Every structure is written in structure tokens, then in C-alpha cells.
Amino acid sequence: MDMLMFQLQRTDSTPLYKQLYSEIKHAIISGKISVGAKLPSKRKLAEFLDISQTTVELSYSQLVAEGFIESRARKGFYALPVEELAYLDVQQDEPQAAAAPVEYTFDFNPAKIDTQSFPFSTWRKIAKEVLDEMNHGLLLSGHPQGDESLRREISRYLFASRGVLCDTDQIIIGSGTEQLMPLLIRLLDKQVLFGFENPGYALTHSIFDHYDRKAVPVTVEEDGISVAELEALNVDIAYVTPSHQFPTGAVLSATKRAQLLNWAAAAPQRFIIEDDYDSEFRYTSRPIPALQSMDRSGRVIYLSTFSKSLMPSLRIAYMVLPKSLLRAYQQTFLHYSSSVPRIDQQLVAEFMEHGHFSRHLNRMRKLYKKKLEHLTAALQEFAPAVKISGEQAGMHIVLTVQTPLTETELVELAKRSKIRVFGLSSYDVRATTAVPPQIVLGFGGLSETEITEGIAKLMECWKIA
Incomplete structure (x- = not known):
């Protein structure tokens, strides 16, 4: 240029x-x-x-x-493309270059986490141990798939918490889902048709287009992605978030889990990409096993990340490849180095090995459950004008608002009151606006007091009594 x-x-x-x-x-x-x-x-x-x-x-x-x-x-x-930014708050009818940044008083961004409860003292202690002058090996490039110690800990954790069965050599460490997905896309045949959830995670939608792969939106129903639509569209690779669909919060039903696995097993080129992005946080029952744990045909490619469980800035995600794809991966990316610094990998491995990760998750699960209870209690006062869904897991919910206002008007009114919320249609590639309007609310980054005050202010600006 x-x-x-x-x-x-x-x-x-x-x-x-x-x-x-x-x-x-x-x-x-x-x-x-x-x-x-x-x-x-x-x-x-x-x-x-x-x-x-x-x-x-x-x-x-x-x-x-x-x-x-x-x-x-x-x-x-x-x-x-601007639409690759999953949480960018862009109003299409406003001149963006002239718009001043908004300082939000209450930010209900679903990407936010609680930063006040991180065990910094433990992390600092482990960092000092890792950064020992005897660890000369950490100055050299490690295994291209990631350090074995971290892959071993991830394998143990996934089996214990998600029922995922895998060897350490099936795990690929990368700096975020957006770095692993292009590797995966390049591994699969160029002619396959991808199907992604709609509404869904905007960054993933754009990755397919950016790498010149054919991809189509597939409708998300109340109990998850439409398997019938996958069949009708002749999709080969289905990208799903079955444990807590983003952004609707839908949980893939047991019936659909079986249907989806049977769909994948019915043709040799079919695979399921399971993005288990916030499965650690489930509040109403025991965690739902991962799709991969039910897979008997080697058709599920499992993805997850430490962004919600530890911190977004850590930039560590991981992928579990079926053994049928592992050899092709190792041949294709033979000369690649891991994109995650070895010191960070060792930090996380030590944090997991000594039980700190499990204890941290238990604390955060209780903390987020209390925040969710505060959120639902604050919203209960405004029922039935406001209905909650997607609250079984994760760090966001969806509001269905009985109002003559449109979704765009609700988001704009909130913005004027310095409250950041997201319309569900902003995650819909068809830009379908629901009637009544639906709003996505994240609660991870707010304190209990901020949640209560933020909801009161939000209902006030929407004139919901």
C-alpha cells in the first residue's frame, strides 16, 4: 500500500x-x-x-x-477484517473515525475475567523456581508441539475433568485458538466445506474466510447446532461449542451429541472441531463430558485455552488431534517451532503439577457462581420483562427483553449511560435481529457490587420497572 x-x-x-x-x-x-x-x-x-x-x-x-x-x-x-474482532463494539451507522472512545462505568464484556483473585504469590514463587540459573535448557527451542511436561499435565487434567482420552503426542500447544485454527485448516483438504455455529464466535467465522476456505453458517437451536442442517448443507467439518454455546449459552443435548457423532462417523472426510472454551465453569450440575470423550471413531478435534481459567494475556491454548490426523500434522509442520515461550509453558506445567491449578479453578468456580447468583437476583426484580437464558455455565448469560425498543436501541441507550452490553445479532453473520431483542451480558470482570449497580442502571436507562 x-x-x-x-x-x-x-x-x-x-x-x-x-x-x-x-x-x-x-x-x-x-x-x-x-x-x-x-x-x-x-x-x-x-x-x-x-x-x-x-x-x-x-x-x-x-x-x-x-x-x-x-x-x-x-x-x-x-x-x-473488522468483523474478526470478536468483541469490537462497532455501530455500523456511525462514522467510526470520528467516534471518541467510550469510558464504560459498567463493562458487561463476556471476554472479561476476574483479575482480583489470581494467586500472584503462588505464581511468583513458581516463576522464581522456573527462572533458575540451572534451567539452561529453557533458553533453547523446545518440542515443536510444546514442552512434554505441559502436554502431560494437560492430558491428565483433560482426562480427570472432561473425560478426554489422549496421549501427550496428540496435544499441540499454541498461542491462542486463532493461532491453532489456521494450522488445523491447512491440515484438512482445501475442498472440504466447514460449517460454523450461527450466531457464534466472530473470530472463528473470519478465519475460514481469511484462509480462503468454504464455510457456511449453521443455525443454533435451543439445544445446540442443527444436525439436520449440517446434513442438508453437505458440511464436512462442523465447528461447535457444545458445552456452553457462544453466545446463546445453549448446551448441546444428549440426543444431538449422539446425532452429531453419528453424522461425523458416516463419511470419511467428516470431522467435528469441539471448542471447549469455558467448560471449567458449570454451576447447575456436574460438568458435561466433552464430545471427544464419547468419540469412538476418531472424528473429534478438541480445542481449549487457559484464557478463562487463568488469564487471557497468557496466550496458551491447546489442540488434541485424532491419531488419524497426527502423522499428517507432524509431516506438514515438521519445521515449525512452538509459538509459546518455554518459560510460560514451564510455569503452567508446574502450576498444574503441584495442584495449584485445580485449587484455583475450584475457588474461581465458587466466585463466578456467586457473581452469577448476584446477577440473576438483580435481574429477577425485573421479571417477566426480562428473561434469562444460558446461565447453566460459563461467564455470560443472554437476556430476552420484552420492550418496544430494538436491540440496536437497547445497546445504544446502554452505551449512552456508559454501560457496555452486546446485542446477540452482532454475533450473527446473517445479522438477524430477534424479536423480542436479546442482549449478551458477561459478568466475569465485574464485582458483585458493580453487577448489582450496573443492572439497576441498565434497567433504568431501558425504562424497565
Whole structure:
């Protein structure tokens, strides 16, 4: 792409890298930088704007972290579609470049976690042990699929908590689902048709398109993805979140679990990608076993992450490949190195091995259950105008609101009151707006007091008594 003249104010108190980051972000949102456009190299942009390469590098790093651009090895930086940002609050009818960022008083973002209850002292102690001068090996590249110690702990944990049966060599460690999914897509035949849940996780939808793979939306019903629609559309690979569907909160019924596994076993090219993103947090009964634990045909590819159970910034996810795909993976990605730093891998492995992870999950499960109880109690006051669904698990619920207002109007009214909520249709590729409107509320990042006050304020701005 040609150089863009970004307006950087050297006398401004805002650091130059933040100004550059903001200018590029708004250029992508407004379409001045088109999807797929290659950005100037750090050196060229630094020379053109007469700034340091470090300034450009900091800006690019932040844009990569937020998903506005991606770094392609030995090729450079490229602009991503805005819809790849799973939680970006973009109103289509407003001029984005001119919009000032909103400082939310109450942020019901479903991606947020509780940051106040993390066991920092334990983590610090383990970090000191890992960062010992005798651990010279950690300075070298490890196993391309991830350190065996971490894969071993993940295997044990998955068997105990999710019923997942796997050997350590079936596990691939990666820096997030968005890094593992492209590897998986490249492993499968280019001609296969992917089917993804609709509404569903926006980032995943865009990955298929970004890597030029054929993909179609498949309707999510009250008890999960429509297996009949998978059949009718001739889908080969189904991407599902069966334990707690995002964003509807639906749990795949026992009947549909059997139907889905039978569907996959009926043709040799069929597979199920099971994204078990927040299965640790279930509140109404025992955890539902993973689909992979029921699979007798080797058709389920299991994905999960530590983003909800530990922290999003850790950037560690993992994939369990069926043995039928393992050899092809190892041959295809023979020369790849693990994208997760070995020190981080060792930290998590030690944290799990000594029981800290299980204890942390137990504490957080109780904490999130109390937050959910506060949320449902606060909303109960406004029944039947407000109906709750998807509360069996996870860290978000869905509200169905009996109101003459539209979903867009509800989201905008909340925004004006500095409350961040999300319309269910924002996760729907068909942009279907439900009547009555439905709103997604995350509660993980708010305190119990903030939840109670936030709901009262939200109902007030919606004029629901």
C-alpha cells in the first residue's frame, strides 16, 4: 500500500506510538486501509514519518494484539477484517473515525475475567523456581508441539475433568485458538466445506474466510447446532461449542451429541472441531463430558485455552488431534517451532503439577457462581420483562427483553449511560435481529457490587420497572 500521512502531534502529551496506533486503527475501521492491505515495513514507515522504528514497532504490536492487523512470517503486516474482532463494539451507522472512545462505568464484556483473585504469590514463587540459573535448557527451542511436561499435565487434567482420552503426542500447544485454527485448516483438504455455529464466535467465522476456505453458517437451536442442517448443507467439518454455546449459552443435548457423532462417523472426510472454551465453569450440575470423550471413531478435534481459567494475556491454548490426523500434522509442520515461550509453558506445567491449578479453578468456580447468583437476583426484580437464558455455565448469560425498543436501541441507550452490553445479532453473520431483542451480558470482570449497580442502571436507562 502507499504511505498514509498520519497526523502525529509531537507536542501532545500522548506518546507517539499511541497516536500512530490510533491513526492506523481508525484507518482500518473506516476503510481507508482496505482488508488484506500490506502495511509499510517498520523501517520504511519510521523513515517516512521521521520517527523511531521502536515507535512503529510498539504501535504494530498493539494492533496485532487487538486483532486489527496480523504479522505474516517473512512477509510483513496485513490489515484484518473488522468483523474478526470478536468483541469490537462497532455501530455500523456511525462514522467510526470520528467516534471518541467510550469510558464504560459498567463493562458487561463476556471476554472479561476476574483479575482480583489470581494467586500472584503462588505464581511468583513458581516463576522464581522456573527462572533458575540451572534451567539452561529453557533458553533453547523446545518440542515443536510444546514442552512434554505441559502436554502431560494437560492430558491428565483433560482426562480427570472432561473425560478426554489422549496421549501427550496428540496435544499441540499454541498461542491462542486463532493461532491453532489456521494450522488445523491447512491440515484438512482445501475442498472440504466447514460449517460454523450461527450466531457464534466472530473470530472463528473470519478465519475460514481469511484462509480462503468454504464455510457456511449453521443455525443454533435451543439445544445446540442443527444436525439436520449440517446434513442438508453437505458440511464436512462442523465447528461447535457444545458445552456452553457462544453466545446463546445453549448446551448441546444428549440426543444431538449422539446425532452429531453419528453424522461425523458416516463419511470419511467428516470431522467435528469441539471448542471447549469455558467448560471449567458449570454451576447447575456436574460438568458435561466433552464430545471427544464419547468419540469412538476418531472424528473429534478438541480445542481449549487457559484464557478463562487463568488469564487471557497468557496466550496458551491447546489442540488434541485424532491419531488419524497426527502423522499428517507432524509431516506438514515438521519445521515449525512452538509459538509459546518455554518459560510460560514451564510455569503452567508446574502450576498444574503441584495442584495449584485445580485449587484455583475450584475457588474461581465458587466466585463466578456467586457473581452469577448476584446477577440473576438483580435481574429477577425485573421479571417477566426480562428473561434469562444460558446461565447453566460459563461467564455470560443472554437476556430476552420484552420492550418496544430494538436491540440496536437497547445497546445504544446502554452505551449512552456508559454501560457496555452486546446485542446477540452482532454475533450473527446473517445479522438477524430477534424479536423480542436479546442482549449478551458477561459478568466475569465485574464485582458483585458493580453487577448489582450496573443492572439497576441498565434497567433504568431501558425504562424497565
